[in-house]
Amino acid sequence: MRVILSFLIGAALISIASFGGSHLVKEAYAQSPTQALSDRDAYYPGTEDIASDEMRVTACGTGMPNARPKQAAACFLVELGNGDKFIFDIGTGSMERLTGLAIPFDYLDKVFIGHLHADHFGDLDALWVGGVISNRQRPLRVWGPNSTRPEYGTAYAVDHMEKMLTWDSASRLGNVNTQGLQIEVNEFDYRGVNQVIYEENGVTVRSFPAIHALDGPVSFTLEWNDLKFAYSSDTYPNKWWMEFAKGADIAIHECFLPPALLVTKQKWPVQDALNVGTQVHTSPSMFGKVMSLTEPRLAVAYHFFNDFDTAPFVERQIRTTYDGPLALAVDYMVFNVTKDDIRVRMASINEDVWPLPSVTDKLPADPSQRIGFTQFLIEGREVFQDVINKIYDDINEEFGTNISTPN
Numbered sequence: 001m002r003v004i005l006s007f008l009i010g011a012a013l014i015s016i017a018s019f020g021g022s023h024l025v026k027e028a029y030a031q032s033p034t035q036a037l038s039d040r041d042a043y044y045p046g047t048e049d050i051a052s053d054e055m056r057v058t059a060c061g062t063g064m065p066n067a068r069p070k071q072a073a074a075c076f077l078v079e080l081g082n083g084d085k086f087i088f089d090i091g092t093g094s095m096e097r098l099t100g101l102a103i104p105f106d107y108l109d110k111v112f113i114g115h116l117h118a119d120h121f122g123d124l125d126a127l128w129v130g131g132v133i134s135n136r137q138r139p140l141r142v143w144g145p146n147s148t149r150p151e152y153g154t155a156y157a158v159d160h161m162e163k164m165l166t167w168d169s170a171s172r173l174g175n176v177n178t179q180g181l182q183i184e185v186n187e188f189d190y191r192g193v194n195q196v197i198y199e200e201n202g203v204t205v206r207s208f209p210a211i212h213a214l215d216g217p218v219s220f221t222l223e224w225n226d227l228k229f230a231y232s233s234d235t236y237p238n239k240w241w242m243e244f245a246k247g248a249d250i251a252i253h254e255c256f257l258p259p260a261l262l263v264t265k266q267k268w269p270v271q272d273a274l275n276v277g278t279q280v281h282t283s284p285s286m287f288g289k290v291m292s293l294t295e296p297r298l299a300v301a302y303h304f305f306n307d308f309d310t311a312p313f314v315e316r317q318i319r320t321t322y323d324g325p326l327a328l329a330v331d332y333m334v335f336n337v338t339k340d341d342i343r344v345r346m347a348s349i350n351e352d353v354w355p356l357p358s359v360t361d362k363l364p365a366d367p368s369q370r371i372g373f374t375q376f377l378i379e380g381r382e383v384f385q386d387v388i389n390k391i392y393d394d395i396n397e398e399f400g401t402n403i404s405t406p407n
Protein backbone atom coordinates (compact mmCIF):
# COMPACT_ATOMS: atom_id res chain seq x y z
CA MET A 1 0.00 0.00 0.00
CA ARG A 2 1.29 3.42 -0.85
CA VAL A 3 0.96 6.02 1.85
CA ILE A 4 1.37 9.68 1.15
CA LEU A 5 1.31 12.29 3.84
CA SER A 6 1.99 15.98 3.59
CA PHE A 7 3.19 17.68 6.71
CA LEU A 8 5.69 20.13 8.04
CA ILE A 9 8.61 19.15 10.23
CA GLY A 10 10.21 22.35 11.43
CA ALA A 11 10.85 24.31 8.30
CA ALA A 12 11.33 21.22 6.17
CA LEU A 13 8.50 20.57 3.83
CA ILE A 14 8.28 16.86 3.26
CA SER A 15 5.82 15.63 0.74
CA ILE A 16 6.34 11.97 1.53
CA ALA A 17 6.58 10.27 4.87
CA SER A 18 6.66 6.77 3.50
CA PHE A 19 6.69 5.17 0.07
CA GLY A 20 5.42 1.73 -0.66
CA GLY A 21 5.44 0.82 3.02
CA SER A 22 2.48 -0.12 5.09
CA HIS A 23 3.81 0.21 8.64
CA LEU A 24 1.99 3.48 9.27
CA VAL A 25 -1.28 1.82 8.47
CA LYS A 26 -0.80 -1.53 10.18
CA GLU A 27 0.41 -0.28 13.53
CA ALA A 28 -2.18 0.43 16.15
CA TYR A 29 -2.35 4.03 17.21
CA ALA A 30 -3.72 3.25 20.67
CA GLN A 31 -0.91 3.65 23.21
CA SER A 32 -0.31 2.30 26.68
CA PRO A 33 -0.11 4.79 29.59
CA THR A 34 3.04 3.04 30.89
CA GLN A 35 4.92 1.70 27.87
CA ALA A 36 7.10 3.45 25.34
CA LEU A 37 5.42 4.58 22.15
CA SER A 38 5.44 1.96 19.43
CA ASP A 39 6.27 4.56 16.79
CA ARG A 40 8.05 7.72 17.92
CA ASP A 41 8.23 9.00 14.35
CA ALA A 42 11.71 10.41 14.96
CA TYR A 43 15.19 8.94 14.72
CA TYR A 44 17.16 8.91 17.95
CA PRO A 45 20.80 8.17 17.00
CA GLY A 46 22.23 5.03 18.48
CA THR A 47 18.85 3.46 19.23
CA GLU A 48 17.98 1.66 15.97
CA ASP A 49 19.59 -1.33 14.28
CA ILE A 50 20.16 -1.10 10.55
CA ALA A 51 18.38 -4.07 8.97
CA SER A 52 20.55 -6.40 6.91
CA ASP A 53 18.86 -5.21 3.70
CA GLU A 54 18.61 -1.54 4.64
CA MET A 55 20.37 1.64 3.56
CA ARG A 56 20.14 4.55 5.99
CA VAL A 57 21.04 7.97 4.61
CA THR A 58 21.41 10.98 6.92
CA ALA A 59 21.71 14.57 5.77
CA CYS A 60 24.65 16.07 7.69
CA GLY A 61 24.88 19.25 5.64
CA THR A 62 22.28 20.63 3.24
CA GLY A 63 22.85 24.37 3.07
CA MET A 64 25.03 26.90 1.36
CA PRO A 65 28.75 27.76 1.54
CA ASN A 66 27.70 30.12 4.33
CA ALA A 67 27.38 27.47 7.05
CA ARG A 68 24.83 28.50 9.67
CA PRO A 69 23.52 26.95 12.90
CA LYS A 70 20.57 25.31 11.15
CA GLN A 71 22.39 24.03 8.07
CA ALA A 72 25.99 22.99 7.64
CA ALA A 73 27.45 22.82 4.13
CA ALA A 74 27.10 19.69 1.99
CA CYS A 75 27.48 16.28 3.61
CA PHE A 76 25.50 13.03 3.40
CA LEU A 77 26.21 9.88 5.39
CA VAL A 78 25.28 6.49 3.91
CA GLU A 79 25.09 3.53 6.32
CA LEU A 80 24.51 0.02 5.04
CA GLY A 81 23.15 -3.16 6.57
CA ASN A 82 26.51 -4.85 5.94
CA GLY A 83 28.13 -2.47 8.46
CA ASP A 84 29.83 -0.14 5.99
CA LYS A 85 29.51 3.64 6.25
CA PHE A 86 30.38 6.26 3.63
CA ILE A 87 30.58 10.04 3.82
CA PHE A 88 29.75 11.94 0.63
CA ASP A 89 31.20 15.46 0.82
CA ILE A 90 32.28 16.91 4.14
CA GLY A 91 31.37 20.59 3.92
CA THR A 92 32.02 23.26 6.52
CA GLY A 93 30.20 22.53 9.77
CA SER A 94 29.28 18.94 8.94
CA MET A 95 31.71 17.36 11.44
CA GLU A 96 29.42 18.60 14.21
CA ARG A 97 26.48 16.80 12.57
CA LEU A 98 28.45 13.57 12.21
CA THR A 99 29.34 13.77 15.91
CA GLY A 100 25.65 14.24 16.70
CA LEU A 101 24.91 10.82 15.17
CA ALA A 102 26.84 9.07 17.97
CA ILE A 103 28.84 6.76 15.71
CA PRO A 104 32.36 5.63 16.65
CA PHE A 105 34.75 7.59 14.43
CA ASP A 106 36.55 4.35 13.51
CA TYR A 107 33.52 3.66 11.31
CA LEU A 108 33.59 7.13 9.71
CA ASP A 109 36.79 6.44 7.78
CA LYS A 110 35.68 6.70 4.14
CA VAL A 111 35.08 10.11 2.51
CA PHE A 112 34.12 10.74 -1.11
CA ILE A 113 34.60 14.36 -2.20
CA GLY A 114 32.63 15.51 -5.25
CA HIS A 115 34.65 18.67 -5.77
CA LEU A 116 37.04 20.91 -3.91
CA HIS A 117 34.80 23.83 -2.99
CA ALA A 118 35.13 24.48 0.74
CA ASP A 119 31.41 23.91 1.20
CA HIS A 120 32.01 20.31 0.06
CA PHE A 121 35.26 19.46 1.88
CA GLY A 122 35.82 22.29 4.37
CA ASP A 123 35.51 20.03 7.42
CA LEU A 124 37.95 17.38 6.19
CA ASP A 125 40.52 18.80 8.59
CA ALA A 126 38.04 18.56 11.47
CA LEU A 127 37.27 14.93 10.61
CA TRP A 128 40.96 14.10 10.21
CA VAL A 129 42.42 15.68 13.34
CA GLY A 130 39.17 15.79 15.29
CA GLY A 131 38.65 12.13 14.55
CA VAL A 132 41.94 11.34 16.25
CA ILE A 133 40.96 13.33 19.31
CA SER A 134 37.57 11.59 19.17
CA ASN A 135 39.15 8.11 19.32
CA ARG A 136 39.52 7.12 15.66
CA GLN A 137 42.47 4.73 15.45
CA ARG A 138 42.06 3.77 11.80
CA PRO A 139 43.53 5.66 8.83
CA LEU A 140 41.22 8.12 7.10
CA ARG A 141 40.52 7.14 3.49
CA VAL A 142 39.66 9.87 0.99
CA TRP A 143 38.50 9.63 -2.63
CA GLY A 144 38.30 12.66 -4.89
CA PRO A 145 38.84 13.80 -8.47
CA ASN A 146 41.84 15.21 -10.29
CA SER A 147 41.50 18.20 -12.62
CA THR A 148 43.27 19.84 -15.54
CA ARG A 149 46.26 20.79 -13.35
CA PRO A 150 47.82 18.86 -10.46
CA GLU A 151 47.21 21.76 -8.06
CA TYR A 152 43.47 21.60 -8.76
CA GLY A 153 43.33 17.95 -7.68
CA THR A 154 42.34 16.16 -4.48
CA ALA A 155 45.84 14.82 -3.73
CA TYR A 156 47.24 18.37 -3.79
CA ALA A 157 44.44 19.63 -1.55
CA VAL A 158 44.90 16.87 1.03
CA ASP A 159 48.70 17.18 0.94
CA HIS A 160 48.40 20.89 1.69
CA MET A 161 45.78 20.30 4.36
CA GLU A 162 48.36 18.08 6.08
CA LYS A 163 50.97 20.82 5.63
CA MET A 164 48.57 23.43 7.02
CA LEU A 165 48.19 21.25 10.10
CA THR A 166 51.91 20.54 10.56
CA TRP A 167 52.03 22.26 13.96
CA ASP A 168 48.76 20.62 15.00
CA SER A 169 49.83 17.07 14.18
CA ALA A 170 53.34 17.61 15.64
CA SER A 171 51.74 18.82 18.84
CA ARG A 172 49.81 15.57 19.19
CA LEU A 173 52.90 13.35 19.06
CA GLY A 174 53.55 11.72 22.39
CA ASN A 175 50.39 13.22 23.89
CA VAL A 176 47.70 11.11 22.20
CA ASN A 177 47.86 8.04 20.01
CA THR A 178 48.23 9.30 16.46
CA GLN A 179 47.52 6.16 14.42
CA GLY A 180 44.43 7.90 13.05
CA LEU A 181 46.55 10.65 11.49
CA GLN A 182 47.40 8.27 8.67
CA ILE A 183 45.54 9.40 5.58
CA GLU A 184 45.07 7.52 2.33
CA VAL A 185 44.23 9.56 -0.77
CA ASN A 186 42.70 7.99 -3.85
CA GLU A 187 42.65 10.54 -6.65
CA PHE A 188 40.81 9.47 -9.79
CA ASP A 189 40.19 10.89 -13.25
CA TYR A 190 37.30 13.35 -13.19
CA ARG A 191 36.54 12.44 -16.81
CA GLY A 192 35.85 8.81 -15.95
CA VAL A 193 32.36 7.92 -17.11
CA ASN A 194 30.62 5.59 -14.68
CA GLN A 195 34.04 4.42 -13.54
CA VAL A 196 34.34 2.18 -10.51
CA ILE A 197 36.36 4.00 -7.85
CA TYR A 198 35.52 1.72 -4.91
CA GLU A 199 34.53 -1.92 -4.81
CA GLU A 200 34.65 -3.74 -1.48
CA ASN A 201 32.35 -5.93 0.55
CA GLY A 202 29.58 -5.94 -2.05
CA VAL A 203 29.55 -2.13 -2.37
CA THR A 204 30.36 -0.36 -5.62
CA VAL A 205 30.91 3.40 -5.84
CA ARG A 206 31.12 4.94 -9.30
CA SER A 207 31.90 8.47 -10.46
CA PHE A 208 30.94 10.42 -13.55
CA PRO A 209 31.66 14.02 -14.57
CA ALA A 210 29.74 16.95 -13.13
CA ILE A 211 29.69 20.39 -14.73
CA HIS A 212 30.38 23.07 -12.16
CA ALA A 213 32.63 26.14 -11.98
CA LEU A 214 35.88 24.51 -13.27
CA ASP A 215 36.88 21.11 -14.64
CA GLY A 216 37.19 18.53 -11.87
CA PRO A 217 33.78 18.06 -10.15
CA VAL A 218 32.10 14.66 -10.22
CA SER A 219 28.88 13.03 -9.09
CA PHE A 220 28.63 9.58 -7.48
CA THR A 221 26.46 6.51 -7.31
CA LEU A 222 26.71 3.87 -4.60
CA GLU A 223 25.16 0.47 -5.26
CA TRP A 224 24.69 -2.31 -2.74
CA ASN A 225 22.13 -5.06 -2.27
CA ASP A 226 20.17 -3.94 -5.33
CA LEU A 227 19.78 -0.43 -3.89
CA LYS A 228 21.15 2.63 -5.63
CA PHE A 229 22.10 5.93 -4.01
CA ALA A 230 22.94 8.82 -6.36
CA TYR A 231 24.57 12.05 -5.22
CA SER A 232 25.26 14.98 -7.53
CA SER A 233 27.52 17.09 -5.29
CA ASP A 234 27.30 20.32 -7.36
CA THR A 235 26.46 20.30 -11.04
CA TYR A 236 24.66 21.90 -13.92
CA PRO A 237 22.19 19.38 -15.40
CA ASN A 238 24.14 16.96 -17.55
CA LYS A 239 23.86 13.86 -19.70
CA TRP A 240 25.91 11.65 -17.39
CA TRP A 241 23.58 12.17 -14.43
CA MET A 242 20.57 11.43 -16.65
CA GLU A 243 22.13 8.14 -17.73
CA PHE A 244 23.78 6.83 -14.59
CA ALA A 245 21.53 8.17 -11.82
CA LYS A 246 18.44 7.04 -13.71
CA GLY A 247 16.01 5.09 -11.57
CA ALA A 248 18.02 5.49 -8.35
CA ASP A 249 16.24 4.51 -5.17
CA ILE A 250 17.31 7.81 -3.62
CA ALA A 251 18.63 10.61 -5.82
CA ILE A 252 20.15 13.60 -4.02
CA HIS A 253 20.80 16.51 -6.35
CA GLU A 254 21.70 20.10 -5.78
CA CYS A 255 18.82 22.57 -5.96
CA PHE A 256 20.40 25.97 -5.56
CA LEU A 257 18.77 29.06 -4.10
CA PRO A 258 16.52 30.55 -6.80
CA PRO A 259 18.00 33.71 -8.35
CA ALA A 260 15.17 35.81 -6.90
CA LEU A 261 16.18 34.81 -3.35
CA LEU A 262 19.86 35.46 -4.07
CA VAL A 263 18.78 39.00 -4.89
CA THR A 264 16.15 39.64 -2.20
CA LYS A 265 17.62 37.70 0.75
CA GLN A 266 21.32 37.60 0.00
CA LYS A 267 21.55 41.02 -1.71
CA TRP A 268 23.37 39.83 -4.82
CA PRO A 269 23.48 41.80 -8.09
CA VAL A 270 20.81 40.40 -10.45
CA GLN A 271 23.37 39.48 -13.12
CA ASP A 272 25.42 37.43 -10.65
CA ALA A 273 22.29 35.78 -9.22
CA LEU A 274 21.19 34.66 -12.66
CA ASN A 275 24.66 33.46 -13.64
CA VAL A 276 25.42 31.52 -10.45
CA GLY A 277 21.83 30.33 -9.96
CA THR A 278 21.28 28.95 -13.46
CA GLN A 279 24.70 28.51 -15.11
CA VAL A 280 27.03 27.39 -12.30
CA HIS A 281 24.30 25.57 -10.36
CA THR A 282 20.92 23.92 -10.86
CA SER A 283 17.95 26.17 -10.08
CA PRO A 284 14.80 24.57 -8.54
CA SER A 285 12.81 24.42 -11.78
CA MET A 286 15.90 22.91 -13.47
CA PHE A 287 16.14 20.42 -10.58
CA GLY A 288 12.54 19.44 -11.24
CA LYS A 289 13.30 18.80 -14.89
CA VAL A 290 16.33 16.72 -13.91
CA MET A 291 14.19 14.58 -11.60
CA SER A 292 11.42 14.15 -14.17
CA LEU A 293 14.06 12.53 -16.36
CA THR A 294 15.83 10.66 -13.52
CA GLU A 295 12.60 9.13 -12.15
CA PRO A 296 14.01 8.11 -8.75
CA ARG A 297 11.95 6.44 -6.04
CA LEU A 298 12.69 9.56 -3.99
CA ALA A 299 14.16 12.87 -5.16
CA VAL A 300 16.03 14.87 -2.52
CA ALA A 301 16.77 18.56 -3.06
CA TYR A 302 19.56 20.26 -1.13
CA HIS A 303 21.86 23.29 -1.35
CA PHE A 304 19.49 26.08 -0.37
CA PHE A 305 18.51 27.77 2.88
CA ASN A 306 15.42 25.75 3.73
CA ASP A 307 13.22 28.05 5.81
CA PHE A 308 9.52 28.59 6.47
CA ASP A 309 9.41 31.24 3.78
CA THR A 310 11.84 29.81 1.21
CA ALA A 311 10.68 26.17 1.20
CA PRO A 312 7.22 26.85 -0.30
CA PHE A 313 8.80 29.11 -2.94
CA VAL A 314 11.43 26.51 -3.86
CA GLU A 315 8.85 23.73 -3.96
CA ARG A 316 6.52 25.72 -6.19
CA GLN A 317 9.37 26.16 -8.68
CA ILE A 318 10.25 22.45 -8.55
CA ARG A 319 6.61 21.52 -9.06
CA THR A 320 6.46 23.42 -12.35
CA THR A 321 8.63 20.64 -13.83
CA TYR A 322 8.33 17.60 -11.50
CA ASP A 323 5.41 15.89 -9.79
CA GLY A 324 7.12 12.83 -8.30
CA PRO A 325 8.25 11.89 -4.77
CA LEU A 326 10.21 14.73 -3.20
CA ALA A 327 11.95 15.73 0.02
CA LEU A 328 13.46 19.16 0.63
CA ALA A 329 16.44 18.30 2.80
CA VAL A 330 17.48 19.97 6.02
CA ASP A 331 20.25 18.80 8.33
CA TYR A 332 19.44 15.63 10.26
CA MET A 333 16.77 14.44 7.86
CA VAL A 334 17.02 10.63 7.82
CA PHE A 335 16.02 8.31 4.98
CA ASN A 336 15.55 4.59 5.67
CA VAL A 337 15.68 2.92 2.28
CA THR A 338 14.70 -0.69 1.54
CA LYS A 339 13.24 -2.30 -1.56
CA ASP A 340 9.76 -1.98 -0.07
CA ASP A 341 9.83 1.39 1.60
CA ILE A 342 11.53 4.74 1.93
CA ARG A 343 10.83 6.31 5.27
CA VAL A 344 11.69 9.96 5.88
CA ARG A 345 12.05 11.31 9.40
CA MET A 346 14.01 13.86 11.36
CA ALA A 347 16.73 12.84 13.80
CA SER A 348 16.49 14.09 17.35
CA ILE A 349 19.98 14.96 18.52
CA ASN A 350 21.49 14.87 21.99
CA GLU A 351 23.43 18.12 22.08
CA ASP A 352 25.41 16.83 25.07
CA VAL A 353 26.80 13.91 23.02
CA TRP A 354 30.41 12.82 23.72
CA PRO A 355 32.74 11.03 21.32
CA LEU A 356 32.22 7.29 21.46
CA PRO A 357 35.04 4.90 22.41
CA SER A 358 37.20 3.52 19.63
CA VAL A 359 36.15 0.15 18.28
CA THR A 360 39.40 -1.45 19.41
CA ASP A 361 41.04 -0.71 22.77
CA LYS A 362 42.25 2.88 22.89
CA LEU A 363 46.02 2.76 22.57
CA PRO A 364 48.15 5.05 24.74
CA ALA A 365 50.40 7.76 23.39
CA ASP A 366 54.07 6.97 22.80
CA PRO A 367 55.91 9.48 25.02
CA SER A 368 59.15 8.92 23.09
CA GLN A 369 57.51 10.76 20.13
CA ARG A 370 56.95 13.92 22.16
CA ILE A 371 58.76 16.91 20.70
CA GLY A 372 58.69 18.95 23.89
CA PHE A 373 59.53 22.56 24.65
CA THR A 374 62.64 24.64 24.38
CA GLN A 375 64.46 25.64 27.56
CA PHE A 376 63.00 29.14 27.04
CA LEU A 377 59.48 27.91 27.84
CA ILE A 378 60.50 25.28 30.37
CA GLU A 379 62.04 28.04 32.47
CA GLY A 380 58.76 29.99 32.25
CA ARG A 381 56.65 27.32 33.92
CA GLU A 382 55.13 27.85 37.34
CA VAL A 383 55.12 24.28 38.68
CA PHE A 384 52.46 23.71 41.36
CA GLN A 385 54.09 20.45 42.41
CA ASP A 386 51.89 19.85 45.47
CA VAL A 387 48.71 20.44 43.51
CA ILE A 388 49.83 18.17 40.65
CA ASN A 389 51.01 15.45 43.07
CA LYS A 390 47.53 15.41 44.58
CA ILE A 391 45.91 15.05 41.14
CA TYR A 392 48.17 12.09 40.34
CA ASP A 393 47.57 10.52 43.76
CA ASP A 394 43.80 10.88 43.48
CA ILE A 395 43.69 9.48 39.96
CA ASN A 396 45.99 6.58 40.83
CA GLU A 397 43.71 5.73 43.72
CA GLU A 398 40.51 6.05 41.65
CA PHE A 399 41.75 3.93 38.74
CA GLY A 400 44.15 1.57 40.56
CA THR A 401 47.20 2.84 38.66
CA ASN A 402 50.68 3.74 39.82
CA ILE A 403 51.78 6.57 37.56
CA SER A 404 54.46 8.81 38.99
CA THR A 405 54.41 12.58 38.65
CA PRO A 406 56.74 13.83 35.89
CA ASN A 407 59.75 15.84 37.06
Ligand SMILES: [Zn+2]
Binding pocket: 115, 117, 120, 212, 213, 234
Ligand atom coordinates in the same frame (compact mmCIF):
# COMPACT_ATOMS: atom_id res chain seq x y z
ZN1 LIG B 1 30.59 23.92 -5.59
Ligand SMILES: [Zn+2]
Binding pocket: 065, 074, 117, 119, 120, 234, 303
Ligand atom coordinates in the same frame (compact mmCIF):
# COMPACT_ATOMS: atom_id res chain seq x y z
ZN1 LIG C 1 28.21 23.68 -3.20
